Amino acid sequence: MQQTSPAAAITDAVAALMPRARRELAELVAFRSVADPLQFPASECAAAAEWIAAALRAEGFSDVALLDTPDGSQSVYGHLPGPAGAPTVLLYAHYDVQPPLDPADWTSPPFVLTERDGRWYGRGAADCKGGVLMHLLALRALREHGGVPVGVKVIVEGSEEQGTGGLERYAESHPELLAADAVVIGDTGNVRAGQPTVTAVLRGMVACRVRVDTLEGNLHSGAFGGAAPDALAALIRVLDSLTDQDGGPAVEGLDPAGTWAGTPYPEDAFRADARVLDGVRLVGSGEVADRVWARPSVTVLGIDCPPVVGATPSVQASARALVSLRVPPGVDAGEAGRLLAAHLRSRAPWGARVTVEPAGEGQAFRADTGSPAYGAMAEAMREAYDGASMAVVGQGGSIPLTSTLGGLYPRAEILLIGLSEPEARIHAVDESVSPDELARMSVAEARFLQRYAASARR
Incomplete structure (x- = not known):
């Protein structure tokens, strides 16, 4: 038997x-x-x-x-x-x-x-x-x-x-x-x-909430738009500064060019796994494995702003976003968080007030x-x-x-x-x-x- x-x-x-x-x-x-x-x-x-x-x-x-x-x-x-x-x-x-x-x-x-x-x-x-x-x-x-x-x-x-x-x-x-x-x-x-x-x-992780304030309260966009600083528009500019023209990481002080030496991640497999729409290009540069395993990446997880349905014609006085930053081994998450906060504060247009509040951290x-x-x-x-x-x-x-x-x-x-x-x-x-x-x-x-x-x- x-x-x-x-x-x-x-x-x-x-x-x-x-x-x-x-x-x-x-x-x-x-x-x-x-x-x-x-x-x-x-x-x-x-x-x-x-x-x-x-x-x-x-x-x-x-x-x-x-x-x-x-x-x-x-x-x-x-x-x-x-x-x-x-x-x-x-x-x-x-x-x-x-x-x-x-x-x-x-x-x-x-x-x-x-x-x-x-x-x-x-x-x-x-x-x-x-x-x-x-x-x-x-x-x-x-x-x-x-x-x-x-x-x-x-x-x-x-x-x-x-x-x-x-x-x-x-x-x-x-x-x-x-x-x-x-x-x-x-x-x-x-x-x-x-x-x-x-x-x-x-990769390690840092998350923060960033808030932009420009006015004491919302204003009628017809009466004040064109001169009154819009907090939502300011926040959009701040967030846009986190990536370069290719969509790669651009947080000042972080190395954007790490490489992955292990098992590769073919681009066609990644596109299928990520369900990328036909005709839409991937962001960043280098091999896919470099971008997702060996380099920083930054993602805007959410924005507090008026929804389209029910929105009024207003210049926004304040706006807020939740931002996530991933960092590869060798980068201290605490230091990455400080660099992210400094970057966000330094990119505000028109003298807008920016506050950054930590929302989570984990080491690589x-x-x-x-x-x-x-x-x-x-x-x-x-x-x-x-x-x-x-x-x-x-x-x-x-x-x-x-x-x-x-x-x-x-x-x-x-x-x-x-x-x-x-x-x-x-x-x-x-x-x-x-x-x-x-x-x-x-x-x-x-x-x-x-x-x-x-x-x-x-």
């Missing part, structure tokens, strides 16, 4: 667990856990945190706790002791989500997990409530086949999308809590469905891809993806806790994986997760834990 291989046994176990995973993901997606009480009740985040804490207790975790972090959010922590002498692995995800934008634009309700065309749709399905289920699936499959071979710590953050730094500051104040030999950050994704990927570089990160954990993950992914080799790429986004963990535990091996491949459309309308990716990545994580434990015993 032929014996089932360890990889096949884990694959079969995860497949049998998938119907339960879908039910649980539906429950988790139903919580409108946007970490902004101005948009959604704080009770939604609290309920999501309680759900995760209960799930960890059900899996035998001890010391399960809801951690009150300095930004007012809660993170969920749990510890599952491992066999004597086994290494400890920290598993990370977050339960807070981006706002759904306009629910009317969604094909199905954003907080109702809906299956369509082989994918599961809902806000947070991939980013990052699906990551929570990925960790649970891996651990459950291991329990059915020999047990979990390492000590496991789980931390599920409650304000990652806001970038307000609550968990980072909590970790810095409790440096022993998250100490581990290896860290698996379950909040990135494959370069495309079916291509296993680890992310080795994250670069991993050591030559570590034993990366070898174990490469083999685990090969098994989960039918022999496909693991790609190693960068990511333009930020996960602020990653650099904090790297600073606190410099000997820890940090790997970034997840479910946010391009079709997932995270942060956008109709976010979704591929159940096949969820199953395969859960198998990969489970096999990684087995392989990592074995390598530690040698």
Whole structure:
């Protein structure tokens, strides 16, 4: 009788667990856990945190706790002791989500997990409530086949999308809590469905609110337009100065010309992933990978101004915008924030008054891809993806806790994986997760834990 291989046994176990995973993901997606009480009740985040804490207790975790972090959010922590002498692995995800934008634009309700065309749709399905289920699936499959071979710590953050730094500051104040030999950050994704990927570089992030004031109050545009300084027009000029004629970064003091030495990102693949309209050119210069992984980029996330419907013929007295700046490893996020603020203040026309208020910050990160954990993950992914080799790429986004963990535990091996491949459309309308990716990545994580434990015993 032929014996089932360890990889096949884990694959079969995860497949049998998938119907339960879908039910649980539906429950988790139903919580409108946007970490902004101005948009959604704080009770939604609290309920999501309680759900995760209960799930960890059900899996035998001890010391399960809801951690009150300095930004007012809660993170969920749990510890599952491992066999004597086994290494400890920290598993990370977050339960807070981006706002759904306009629910009317969604094909199905954003907080109702809906299956369509082989994918599961809902806000947070991939980013990052699906990551929570990925960790649970891996651990459950291991329990059915020999047990979990390492000590496991789980931390599920409650304000990652806001970038307000609550968990980072909590970790810095409790440096022993998250100490581990290896860290698996379950909040990135494959370069495309079916291509296993680890992310080795994250850009840092700075966000700020900029306000321009020119008048004591709005004025009639017919009576005063032409001489009265328009704050909205001034703000537009300030924002336009953040990029050059090609749309590349132009924040004074930041190097706009970094290069990426790893896996390339073909322009045709990027255009398809980004859904760029025919005839519209990409912004910036150089290779696509340079622009999205190795250089700064600046984005205007929102502007407070009168909507077109209902607007009156007025010269605006004040206007406000939210600006995001991404910076590559080697650039301190705090210094980048100071450069951005100085740039915004210096570009105001007509003597307009400009105030800049910080709105979030996270440092960049670069991993050591030559570590034993990366070898174990490469083999685990090969098994989960039918022999496909693991790609190693960068990511333009930020996960602020990653650099904090790297600073606190410099000997820890940090790997970034997840479910946010391009079709997932995270942060956008109709976010979704591929159940096949969820199953395969859960198998990969489970096999990684087995392989990592074995390598530690040698």
